[in-house]
């Protein structure tokens with residue numbers, strides 16, 4: 001069945017990493033909401049290399065419910081890649097991306113669908129409030145969105161996650177962007193089309209705990225910044241100019257001190273030297289971030305490997 005002839009109206013993508021404690025409840029709530037919409041739908045769960053019982057639960061779900069399908073990764077590839085795999089396998093005319101842990105309430109979907117029916121092509125959820133998240137997470141998230149907005153000239157709307165409904169035309173546009181270091185909410189903003197927001201309150205996690213430790217959060221933030229802006233490189237140039245100015249000033253001070261017969265020279269030299277080395281390494285690091293991304297693209301490895309699928313009518317539909 002080609003994607004174009006598809007009768008399917010909605011496809012829901014749910015990335016899952018060690019979510020055995022929540023999937024049953026998530027499926028129940030999603031099924032209730034999708035059923036109420038009265039259109040054909042599929043729910044594609046992407047098992048991102050979970051080490052708990054997630055795979056078994058998804059296999060069982062896709063046997064029991066013809067709406068449920070599952071893609072099982074060969075290993076953990078990260079949330080953004082899991083959503084990407086989902087996008088590669090949807091057949092609906094509109095696609096909903098939602099977290100497995102019920103932090104994004106499925107009950108918001110009908111409002112998104114309504115906006116889609118009246119012409120919006122990307123309906124993104126914008127968080128009004130975040131419940132049950134630490135002060136640290138809220139503060140760093142707010143700082144990150146401010147920085148990102150500044151670096152991308154306000155392209156990425158604030159306080160949006162990946163929870164959204166997207167028209168198939170936009171999904172196809174995203175599928176034509178095979179970049180490796182992915183920051184999907186930035187990519188969705190970059191493609192344009194008719195975008196509208198739906199405000200919602202982000203709930204607490206239903207069960208289990210976050211799989212976004214600081215390291216993964218920093219990685220995502222890095223992709224947001226370095227994959228969407230070259231301003232950090234310009235910052236390196238500015239820093240270089242600033243240091244050249246400071247260096248000239250330092251030399252003048254040294255000259256004056258030497259002429260006056262004072263011998264502060266070593267102290268000034270040492271502190272200037274240390275600061276300068278720090279700045280050079282910082283700039284090298286910034287350039288390295290871009291270099292690493294070029295390296296990832298040049299290697300061109302597949303974004304993910306699927307070990308098993310369940311519930312798809314014609315398996316290996318990409319073949």
Ligand code: UDP
Nearest residue numbers: 015016017048078079082099100210211212
């Ligand atoms: N997730 C994933 N792969 C990962 C980490 C997370 O597929 O490596 C999924 C996870 O199962 C959930 C969503 O991404 O559906 C968001 O993750 P989480 O709730 O842990 O992050 P938080 O909401 O705390 O930022």
Ligand code: MG
Nearest residue numbers: 099101103205
């Ligand atoms: Mg969560």
